Amino acid sequence: MTRIGMIVPSSNTALEPATTRLLTDRPDVTVHYTRIPVRAITLDGGGAAFDADTMVAAARLLADAEVDCIVWNGTAGSWLGLDHDRRCCAAITEATGIPATTSTLAILQACVDFGISALACATPYTCDVVDAISREYARHDVGIVSHAEWELTDNLSFAKASSAEVAELLTAAAKNGDPAPHGVALICTNVDGTTVLREVEQSLGIPVIDSIAATLWWALELTGSDARIPGAGMLLEQGPLRHRVKEIVTELRVRTGCDRTTARIDDADLGLHVDLCAAESCAAGVRSIQHDPSLDQRKLETVSWLEQHRKVLVQPAFTEAPYPPQALREVYGVSAQVLGPVERGDEMAAWLSAHSIGERAWTDDDLAAMGDAQEKLHALLNNK
Numbered sequence: 001m002t003r004i005g006m007i008v009p010s011s012n013t014a015l016e017p018a019t020t021r022l023l024t025d026r027p028d029v030t031v032h033y034t035r036i037p038v039r040a041i042t043l044d045g046g047g048a049a050f051d052a053d054t055m056v057a058a059a060r061l062l063a064d065a066e067v068d069c070i071v072w073n074g075t076a077g078s079w080l081g082l083d084h085d086r087r088c089c090a091a092i093t094e095a096t097g098i099p100a101t102t103s104t105l106a107i108l109q110a111c112v113d114f115g116i117s118a119l120a121c122a123t124p125y126t127c128d129v130v131d132a133i134s135r136e137y138a139r140h141d142v143g144i145v146s147h148a149e150w151e152l153t154d155n156l157s158f159a160k161a162s163s164a165e166v167a168e169l170l171t172a173a174a175k176n177g178d179p180a181p182h183g184v185a186l187i188c189t190n191v192d193g194t195t196v197l198r199e200v201e202q203s204l205g206i207p208v209i210d211s212i213a214a215t216l217w218w219a220l221e222l223t224g225s226d227a228r229i230p231g232a233g234m235l236l237e238q239g240p241l242r243h244r245v246k247e248i249v250t251e252l253r254v255r256t257g258c259d260r261t262t263a264r265i266d267d268a269d270l271g272l273h274v275d276l277c278a279a280e281s282c283a284a285g286v287r288s289i290q291h292d293p294s295l296d297q298r299k300l301e302t303v304s305w306l307e308q309h310r311k312v313l314v315q316p317a318f319t320e321a322p323y324p325p326q327a328l329r330e331v332y333g334v335s336a337q338v339l340g341p342v343e344r345g346d347e348m349a350a351w352l353s354a355h356s357i358g359e360r361a362w363t364d365d366d367l368a369a370m371g372d373a374q375e376k377l378h379a380l381l382n383n384k
Contacts, residue, residue: 005062009038077104106218146177197233
């Protein structure tokens, strides 16, 4: 049994019922709540107690229930800053010995795992709070490219919106982004977006990071529990796999010292298709390829070679067949690569790519790193 402790804003009426609904089919998880004073959301405080001492006092009460993690289920760190949230988490863990996290840390982790650097922002807040969120997220390589807000301050009023109004807010936030957003975040745990996630995602074609769902996802990850909840939107469906694949491609890039690593996965159950990367890791200054769906990956010459030979393709330079697509060379500047197929049953369900901007000889150590990454991804896909 996993016990999650959540610190809740006192005037929040949305997150507890939403979390309960998400966990309907999870008898292995229980959630336990305590509250701190929050009545309004303004930059000058608005009667909210977001300080570490208040958090620690609430956390001590949850610790009495012997919870496995403690979560501040509020998004104040989105405008107060991640450093604020990290200090609160450190203080909680020091006082209780229990790992801690927050909604804002969960939202930004979701952005990392889904490769979201261009984000649409939906909130009930006033524009000055949204501006502060934009500045803080930019510090963590997430640009707010479009936004929509209700211009409210009374926290209790946030939860009174209908599901249709929440869907309209999310849709409005994602419009007219420049560049187009990779995802839209509903930043507030007192607005329940969990009931409209799938509808909005199908309409927009991008993931919705709902604060309530993200907080639960990251709390489950923190406790080592199964964090997948089918039917609850892309984050809770794909997030657990994407998080682990992100770790695999990041380790591969670091070990090889290359410029970009990617993983492409076909998994109909999770809604993953190889035409978009499931995970990517880029060196500083290297252009992302993750959200470019312009190529039919299964028809590429290099991928056909992988399908036929089912072994690692090593290309120190592109001087002989199989040739990569022209766009990879001319648009993204790739001059050398290693590709590693990953099988599930008799099918090539995925492959890993290591890209180099310059021509290079791939060493035995590089190929060993690719082999290790293949083994890890194979185990992940065959045991998900």
